Amino acid sequence: MSSPSSTLGGSKHAIKLTQGLVALFAFSCGAIVANLYYAQPITELISPSLHMSAGSAGLIVSLTQIGYALGLFFIVPLGDLLENRKLMITTALVSIASLAAASLAHSPGWFLAISLLIGFSSVAVQILIPLAAHLAPDHARGRIVGTIMSGLLLGILLSRPLSSLVADHFGWRFVFAAAAVLMALVTTVLALTIPRRQPEHQATYFELIGSLLHLVRTMPVLRHRALYQGLVFASFSLFWTAVPIELTRHYGLSQSAIALFALVGAIGATSAPVAGRLADAGHSVRATLVALSAATLAYTPALVHPAFGVYGLVVTGIVLDFAAQMNMVLGQREIYALHAASRGRLNALYMTSIFVGGALGSALASPLYERGGWTLVAGAALVFPLIACVHYWFVGRPHAHGRT
Template sequence: MQGKQLSRSDTLFMAACSGLVVANIYYCQPLLVLIAKDFNIPESRAGRIAWLTQTGYACGLLLLVPLGDIMERRKQILLCMVATTGSLALSAWSPTFGVLQVAAFLVGASSISAQLILPLAAHLAPDNRRGSVIGTIMGGIIVGILASRSVSGSLGAVFGWREIYYIAAGIAAVLLVLMRWRFPQSYPSFKGSYGQLMASILYYIRTQPALRQASFRNFMSFAALSSFWVTMVLFLSAPPFGYQSATIGLFGLAGAASALASPLVGKRSDGQGARMNIWIGLVMELLSFAAFYFTGSSLFLLVLGIILVDVGHQTIQISNQTIIYSILPEARNRFNTVFMTSTFIGGACGSAIGIGLWNIGHWPLFCAGTALMVLINVIVTATVSAKP
């Protein structure tokens, strides 16, 4: 990748790298039952690994991603990959659940490379293709998420959950080499200090309503999505299903439609299509939780709901990203910091809320509570987001 041109092969390579990196955040979800058995703890307690990973990711987004507007971007990506490799190895080695919790946080905090690649790609892409490029890379991220859940669930049941993390550490090491060879150097225009950089984030939050609105929409949308994926493991491992981690992991493949839909959503988001896409995504999320509520022992409704909730969230996220990346090109990393930090704080909150609702009222209360999250997003989008 030389200069400021982004070819189709460049975009696909970035998409593959982003997907493999973001997979690190989701390997743990189908493995929660195995982790609980290994450390002899309740499955609900093992669920901490999921939201600690997401909390770490949110911290990395807040504190590290803005550096992409002040330091050479390829160097930052490579340093993050070194930390990712080490934290994944620590997860695999963890002798106690306490160590694993620390390692989970570090995995999340260091696995921010995908959110450094996205602003870089948006910077290299021409204005009339920015939405399409973002959609393609988001498609790669979705494939990484889906593959991580399915592969970790299937292989974890055969080899054990620790081996999954050792494999992930090896993949991260290979990516480090490939990124060093393939990614271009990219120098930012911001000349101030780190303190001034962080202060400017607060300034943009105050002065950019579109950034605030997009961040809130994604906070609520990802909270609902994360709540489902964590709680689904508990739902499918309990009667009447009683599935093992290998089978549970396969349900991640039902979300493949979101990976296929991402490039199309990106194209529709170029120009003025982003705001209409947001409404389509919100409606899909509402329909998904209606399907989940009436699932009972029907796998058809569960699979239908998975497709709707995944495609719905990706439609909302890609549309939001297309909007914010079009505002101030020189501040894309900082905008992405606000946007993605909000998103993964939402994910951590959603995971914790989902487990809490399950513990209180199991699947019916979980579905009703999470549908309320989506409804709040609808109401705020219809009122606040309509204002300039």
């Protein structure tokens, strides 16, 4: 379904989405979303510096993702109401201030509060993605969104090795200071480059938020896609939060070695353009089954034989990243086709479910590892995509490539 829903520099068709602009969107999405993950591999450096308990240290990543989920639910829907460029820049300015404050924090409570705000303000990325979907022609929307999402996943994956390397050489505070500088540069370039988009939707903020329930109730494609990616991302976050602990304690790897491990996982980002092309060609059903099955099978090395060691973890990381990115792009391609005027809210609901799942996975990582080591972590992480796979097979397939 497509209909005029906004004014883009006078006309949607007056703006040409060039390869350069797509590349800028992809890089910016990666740079912004990376803010959510800089702390993930260095919590064992942050916690002693701020005299945090083990339980509080485990909250750093979870609170960041909870903040992101709150921002998705309460800020991103404004993309259907307010001028998008101004909304994105305002949100990014809050992110810059939060990152700078994190580099200066000296108390556990203050740092945890800032972590929540970093997550909340990083939703600027989810204002950019629907804007790109509005600019993209219908026949290429999946490919373009897939390319931009590959930038987002690269930001997630590369943030961890970069954070580990920088913290290893310059300390953890420099990580957040450098991130604030990068965000300032990205925000400046976007402010000078991206087109204005003024939605034509007329409603109050509370009416806009209230309409979210109606969208969930009337669009089974949205419900199912949100469920699948939320479960896959719970597994994804559980793995990437727990694996630095396993690599440090069990294998004695340094932060630099952990950075190299995380860098290998970035190979998974290559699935995004592939998923977009498959969706454009009408192969969402088969591609979704492949993605969910791959996420379920990713933990096989750890469960079949722990002696696979680091190599088994590498395989799990690559396959899981590949599956998570593929399923995310397939889901976005489907929900963006539902109703053009509601893309901001549809994206908000979809991404909120994803990062609620991510926060759950991150919160489970430390308790599961302390109780049963990597075997328990892998067994628990396997359950999430398995549930998604079973639900998809028996319930979701009729809606996987449909319209409501």
